[in-house]
Amino acid sequence: MKIAVLGHGTVGSGVCEILIEKSKEIAKSAGKELELGYVLDIRDFEDVPYSEKFTKDFSAVLADPEVGIVAEAMGGLEPAHSYVKAALESGRSVVTSNKELVAEKGAELLSIARAHNANFLFEASVGGGIPLIRPLYSSMNAAGITEFAGILNGTTNYILTKMFRFGESYEEALSGAQTLGYAEKDPSADVLGWDACRKAAILSSLIWGRTLRPSEIPTEGISKITSDDVNLAESCGFSIKLIARAKLLENGKIFAKVSPAMIKNDSPLASVNDVFNAVLIRAETTGEVLFYGKGAGKMPTASSVIADIIECAKAKGNIKEVFWEDGAQSVFANADAVSERYCIRTDYDASMLIPGAEIIGTNAYITPPLSESEITVLEEKILEHGSLLSKIPLFE
């Protein structure tokens, strides 16, 4: 069976290399030989040993009946979406590392895969090399998952780790991350939380079976975190992490949020440092389970794509656990449905304004649990008499 790899960037080239170098192990696992058939890219790559596999013409890939599985690693919505759709409609299975595609078009593509008795798998789209998506659908699908919270973006976790360990400012840490290639020149998608938001949307949709759109999830990045926040957190035994979280409410709706959050140092999420990712799952039968590993990087991510390729090669028809639907109504809960405690810093004594607050430093407080409306009202009250220096929810 031939594999077509779409996109020869970091992940796509890793997939090609593993397909060639580990062909024996892969054949053993898959139960059949899987051969790199085509590499689609608009660029030319003459220095690679498989340069004769390159094509710029997707219709040539589709026209070859020996191509059984397509691995999409181009990123972005188009032309990835059109190519993936066409491949699925031709009865091929598709695996992808493209979180934007899965988050925005997952329901549609899963439905096409099912209609053609093929598969659409995306282990590499969340948590890079961490086996995460498959354990969720194959081991925990009857565990009664009620909540997840993840550190899903390595760039922001690296920046926060530098701020905590070495006392760097946000700007210094970001600049260091850019120098090392951990952050892009335009770091917006990472530092503003969009990347984590897309991954949270994928996890929520998969776990609870109904589309949660990235645009529905309130998302805040880490760009406002200051050294004062870091010092305060440290003095109280907290870390600050960019946490992407979602919770199934009793009314069947989903509460989700991406934001910096204070986490007690004894939580397993607090010790996830540098570019590592982790997802904490809370389930009725298993209690807390955590998956940890490299959330990005060429080989870890390519390795997850390969695991999906093997799964597709072995699968006898559509894997029905991997599915979610678009509903007519949004599954997103009213933002007021969940109350959280917040860590608040002001530039004056605001203790009288926050009944029940715990005072954790000079003009620094932990509020009682407050809904979105309640924290907004409190913000307005604080701003009547001075400044609100920061407002960070606690993840508990």
Place this chain on the structure above:
Amino acid sequence: MKIAVLGHGTVGSGVCEILIEKSKEIAKSAGKELELGYVLDIRDFEDVPYSEKFTKDFSAVLADPEVGIVAEAMGGLEPAHSYVKAALESGRSVVTSNKELVAEKGAELLSIARAHNANFLFEASVGGGIPLIRPLYSSMNAAGITEFAGILNGTTNYILTKMFRFGESYEEALSGAQTLGYAEKDPSADVLGWDACRKAAILSSLIWGRTLRPSEIPTEGISKITSDDVNLAESCGFSIKLIARAKLLENGKIFAKVSPAMIKNDSPLASVNDVFNAVLIRAETTGEVLFYGKGAGKMPTASSVIADIIECAKAKGNIKEVFWEDGAQSVFANADAVSERYCIRTDYDASMLIPGAEIIGTNAYITPPLSESEITVLEEKILEHGSLLSKIPLFE
């Protein structure tokens, strides 16, 4: 399809309860209705709503053609081994939480399962409710795993956590664990490391495909750890954990060891506390991956048994990734094949005896990497002039 549950102890009763209470979710996942058919136990249980399912006669279970899957949760080698063997020989799939059975008889039972196109699965035998065995064989089987290190015993981890957090002595912490039901009246299997050793044997056998017997693994428990060891470790930024570890060497042999080990506090294993378990995997393509969760307890463990039952119900024939063989030759490496650094405490200045040692406290040292023979020679030298108060390897 009927499910027979063998043994109505903690895990077995949990399996019965989930089978009944989550029958809808299970049917959806498994693609067919799975009904609790029999519960085999020598004791009588009249207060449970499924009391009419009890039997003391295993041949009655085997004689019923509607029984498709047997869940063994009796523990111990016999009669569990005979029953499981008979069930597999009749073409039924068997799932188990019995680590002794899997560690001692795994190769034989997997081979019988394969010969009858059935399955023998054991997710619950290592790491309780953590999805671990399935990710290893279904997601990471082409990742090139080179090493694992696990905190696989909740009882000893609870004791060590109490010693670190509350300054309790080993005896106080053990007694507290017994009061809470975390440790048995005879705690030998836990505190001497035998339980962790069996689980390490299972993981090694599964990951590298050849039987590693528990009796081959050098095993040391935590009963010699003192408050002085804890204080020294804390002062140097280390934790002490009971670590079960194994490594694939270049010659194809396996080095394995169960012992207390010093771990730097920034390792993800160091922050695994209380009764939680975790396994760190090192693989060529994915780098470090960690799985964390509740390693024991009724519902977490039963939940893993249920996940295996669903897997068996869905499987179309034998899952060939779950397999290892007994070789004529042992796979265990020469104990000298691997060198480790050790933390040494003496009752006199022994620095002259340990060239290249790092002095980390009064009469306390970290040695350079030493093989088993080298550390034995050093021990003898130290004993010529005084006492060796402790000797704990570092896990790095």
